[in-house]
Amino acid sequence: MQARTNELIEHDVSLRPFNTFGVDVRASMFARIGSIERLQQVLSDVRVIAAPRLVLGGGSNVLFTRDFDGCILKIEIPGVQCEDAGESWRVRVGAGEGWHSIVERLIDDGKPGLENLALIPGSVGAAPIQNIGAYGVELAERFDSLRVWNFGAGSLQRMTSDECKFAYRDSVFKHQADRRLIVDVTFALPRKWSPVADYADVAAELRQRNVTQPQARDIFSAVVAIRRRKLPDPLVFGNAGSFFKNPVVSRQQRTELIDRHPSLVSYDIGGGRYKLAAGWLIDACGLKGAVRGRAAVYDKQALVLVNLGGATGAEILALAREVQDAVRARFGIELDPEPRIIGHAAVA
Numbered sequence: 428m429q430a431r432t433n434e435l436i437e438h439d440v441s442l443r444p445f446n447t448f449g450v451d452v453r454a455s456m457f458a459r460i461g462s463i464e465r466l467q468q469v470l471s472d473v474r475v476i477a478a479p480r481l482v483l484g485g486g487s488n489v490l491f492t493r494d495f496d497g498c499i500l501k502i503e504i505p506g507v508q509c510e511d512a513g514e515s516w517r518v519r520v521g522a523g524e525g526w527h528s529i530v531e532r533l534i535d536d537g538k539p540g541l542e543n544l545a546l547i548p549g550s551v552g553a554a555p556i557q558n559i560g561a562y563g564v565e566l567a568e569r570f571d572s573l574r575v576w577n578f579g580a581g582s583l584q585r586m587t588s589d590e591c592k593f594a595y596r597d598s599v600f601k602h603q604a605d606r607r608l609i610v611d612v613t614f615a616l617p618r619k620w621s622p623v624a625d626y627a628d629v630a631a632e633l634r635q636r637n638v639t640q641p642q643a644r645d646i647f648s649a650v651v652a653i654r655r656r657k658l659p660d661p662l663v664f665g666n667a668g669s670f671f672k673n674p675v676v677s678r679q680q681r682t683e684l685i686d687r688h689p690s691l692v693s694y695d696i697g698g699g700r701y702k703l704a705a706g707w708l709i710d711a712c713g714l715k716g717a718v719r720g721r722a723a724v725y726d727k728q729a730l731v732l733v734n735l736g737g738a739t740g741a742e743i744l745a746l747a748r749e750v751q752d753a754v755r756a757r758f759g760i761e762l763d764p765e766p767r768i769i770g771h772a773a774v775a
């Protein structure tokens with residue numbers, strides 16, 4: 428088996444092309460996983476058995492702060508299968524498919540439902556990890572089930588939405604990292620489609636385009652345009668989207684904050700809980716556009732940290748800690764990082 432797996436595993440590989448922060452770290456082993464059979468072959472290699480492993484999709488929600496001494500499993504499992512399930516289309520998609528191209532392909536195919544999530548970078552297999560969300564829709568709302576390779580059991584398992592424990596930027600996978608590899612995701616796209624167009628930015632963009640009865644394509648184009656304006660292109664400035672989650676506080680906490688900071692941006696999420704706009708909190712600390720060496724707080728969206736060119740993961744993490752300290756000192760609020768930080772503890 429060893430002889431056969433030699434050609435499947437590359438050694439001492441730069442991960443720079445494989446993370447959207449563009450951080451130049453190296454992995455001691457790197458294997459492309461295009462099928463379950465290939466996964467089983469790679470996992471049977473004694474060097475892989477003995478080493479830490481990391482499942483990687485598009486690398487758009489990770490920050491490497493040092494070299495990875497283990498095996499990267501780069502997910503490239505392809506495939507799209509559609510099934511008529513009565514009231515919905517059930518669409519099973521391989522974990523290695525690109526998220527945005529699947530969203531667009533399904534709309535072209537007359538199966539809308541994911542248009543609000545257009546232009547989110549990364550792979551389909553990573554989408555459930557943090558229950559990706561944008562412009563009024565979360566993955567969980569279009570989800571049927573998924574299949575994982577369970578490393579402990581050495582077998583495939585199906586998981587329902589309840590088992591995935593989806594919440595805002597959260598799932599069971601975030602708390603049990605590297606126990607399971609998502610092989611494919613099945614979406615449930617309602618055949619009776621209705622637009623989700625009440626998110627302020629989307630509503631304004633549609634108004635500006637004189638669209639009164641939006642079709643899925645209109646929402647798709649509006650979301651793409653908004654995102655292109657607001658978020659940095661990782662090919663220009665390395666980034667992982669929002670670096671922090673929007674913090675959730677109680678009604679009383681929010682009232683106290685509003686008394687002191689009347690322009691604070693917050694959203695009622697029900698149950699007496701409020702989501703605060705972390706971008707506003709960072710902005711209010713005067714950190715929007717702050718440059719620290721080769722890392723910066725993006726000057727158009729304070730929730731995004733960027734690599735101006737050649738920054739190390741440790742430099743970006745140091746800036747993240749400065750932001751956390753400033754927000755804690757001014758507002759008494761703890762900001763939790765959204766990307767997975769690989770190499771160092773997230774918070775000092």
Ligand code: FAD
Pocket residue numbers: 447481482483484485486487488489502522547548549550551552553554556557558559560561604607608609610658659660661666667668669767
């Ligand atoms: P990776 O970064 O490769 O991995 C992320 C995590 O998932 C890691 O812990 C990894 O181990 C794990 N993982 C990856 N694939 C698998 C698998 N098959 N099985 C098990 N574990 C796996 N996110 C949003 O929610 N909303 C947004 O609007 C949004 N906008 C963004 C904009 C920009 C410009 C960028 C750069 C990022 C944005 N993100 C957003 C974050 C990111 O795109 C998503 O979290 C995306 O789902 C990550 O996919 P990926 O394949 O790149 O994951």
Ligand code: EPU
Pocket residue numbers: 560561562563628657667668669670671672673692704705706707708710715727728729730765
């Ligand atoms: N704001 C500021 N200053 C800033 C940035 C934001 O004051 O520098 C305020 C503005 O008032 C704005 C509000 O914050 O109205 C919210 O900003 P925005 O609409 O840009 O959304 P966000 O809360 O910063 C979230 C997600 C994004 C997602 C968008 C659209 C999180 C952590 N981030 O950003 O997701 O695309 O909403 O739904 O929930 C990601 O997760 O990587 C990501 C990009």
